Amino acid sequence: MNENCFDTPATLKNSVHDIRKDFPILNTQVNGKNLVYFDNGASSQKPQAVIDSISNYYSTMHANIHRGVHTLSQRATQAYEDARVAVQTYFNAAHSEEIIITRGTTEAINLVAHSFVKKGDEVLISGMEHHSNIVPWQLAEVNLKVVKVKDNGELDMDDFKSKLSANTKLVAITHVSNTLGTINPVEEIIALAHQLGVKVLLDGAQAVPHIKVDVQKLDCDFYAFSAHKMYGPTGIGALYGKKDLLNAMPPYQGGGDMIKQVTFEKTTYNDLPHKFEAGTPAISEGIAFGAAISYLNGIDWTWAAQHEHELLAYATEEIKKIEGVKIIGEAVHKAGVLSFVIEGVHHYDLGTLLDQMGIAIRTGHHCTEPLMQRFGITGTARASFAIYNTKEEVQIFIDALKRAIKMLK
Ligand SMILES: Cc1ncc(COP(=O)(O)O)c(C=O)c1O
Structure with missing residues (x-):
């Protein structure tokens, strides 16, 4: 490529x-x-460029990616990794390895719920969250606190301030509500949380189709999103995470690609981003995600x-x-x-x-x-x-x- x-x-x-x-x-x-x-909130339609990307991939370069010595594998690997860089650049992440390719927002949040928090940690969410930003925390058995929603659909920031404390391990809040359309004051939320040393995850599923997100400018710690809501294919998305946090987190799933060395006694894990990307990924979708980003770059x-x-x-x-x-x-x-x-x-x-x-x-x-x-x-x-x-x-x-x-x- x-x-x-x-x-x-x-x-x-x-x-x-x-x-x-x-x-x-x-x-x-x-x-x-x-x-x-x-x-469109459920899933947006796809431009011809994204449709062509999938067809082109299977017509000209399909092979499994990473570590293949033959030409097709190298081509597919290059295209897949190029797509990661396209996503990184679009969201202005500092490093490409801060973009963990997932199946979408849901898997991205589950990753953080599995690897960043532990049982009993305090996690602050809001009353307008999608089930994807509620259930993973319940599965992780954290102590869930919920910020109230006002009658007009805005987040109750007084309630947020009263519930946020140095005991909070993570604030996990939607950037834009899929049901209400509310754009939450995420800059203020992040600033307040960071003053207390609390990390912030934003569920960006509904924000990315409407807002050009700059993760460094926002200074969020994690940002989760799905390609299919931003004119890309289904079954693919990403978790942005700050490198130092991701490095400190244990892997989410085990399997191929996420290891450096395996013996029956001990396994050492791969570097970022592969540490969190076990198994053969959705290759054509990943590459077509890059095509969607390219399309959005033209808007x-x-x-x-x-x-x-x-x-x-x-x-x-x-x-x-x-x-x-x-x-x-x-x-x-x-x-x-x-x-x-x-x-x-x-x-x-x-x-x-x-x-x-x-x-x-x-x-x-x-x-x-x-x-x-x-x-x-x-x-x-x-x-x-x-x-x-x-x-x-x-x-x-x-x-x-x-x-x-x-x-x-
Ligand atoms: C706000 C919000 N979060 C999370 C999700 C889950 O996205 P996905 O099913 O693509 O993982 C959705 C999907 O509608 C959503 O609207």
Whole structure:
């Protein structure tokens, strides 16, 4: 693989109509209607460059990576490691070995829960966490403390300050809530935690599609994310961790690649990042993750942030005009997520009817059951936006919503 494989294009894309051309699935018809895909929070669609990367990998270079002496293995290894460097550069990590390739956010958090904390340690999470940032800590049998969520969906920072102490081993909080859209004040959280010597893990699953994250600027200790929510393939993601912390942590899983030497008496472990990457990884997905990063490098992020902000603002304004609709999550700082409930209408029925009209939204508890309990609801309907969505699609969604409500009430 040559050094240009994850090049940044000379001009940045800042037109939704140009961007839409990169995503072939957007031309799909669903139930006889043009697809309106508003389930990006669950998983975003893929640009042609990512699809081609997977096909190209299997057509031209597939072999198992690391330690292979033959050409294909070396090519595949180079491409895989190039992708790691592309991720490192994109997130501005200081070292490529600080990027541990995982199956996604879930595995990244499980890694930290397994290797960084021990039974009885105090871990501070929030009431808006995804199950992936709750259950791993319960499995690790830590002493879990939970920061309250305010009625408008913002984190209760007074409660955070009262629960944070020098006894806290780790703060593990979502950067952006998948259900509420809330962008948490992570800079303040990190500063407060670090004043007390407490480490911070951010669940970046929902932040990375919307925010250009710089891990050194944030100064977080760990950052977990999934490729499939940022226009990359499924089954791959990463844990960013500061090198000194990762070096001090024991391996998460045992197997090939993570060792230096094995005897029946004793095993010595490989260096970072391989110490945490046991077994044959998702090679094609890893390389295609690099292609997704390359695609994102070609996007004008100032434009993208403004575009998504406009979509959210327009959808919010229009949905508020519909009688009986209540938005769940009205934080001042929000990413492109609109969760709502409708009086007298079950979210599941709504989702099913909208699907008949070609519109994909998500319904249910969004893997945030404690948050649903906090708001006294069983679930919400959630529209979540991506860079390829348009204002026209929002209008189609709003019109369809009005029709669906009439039919269901
Ligand atoms: C906030 C948040 N954290 C974690 C996850 C888990 O991500 P994955 O299933 O890709 O590991 C999700 C997925 O929806 C999420 O929204």
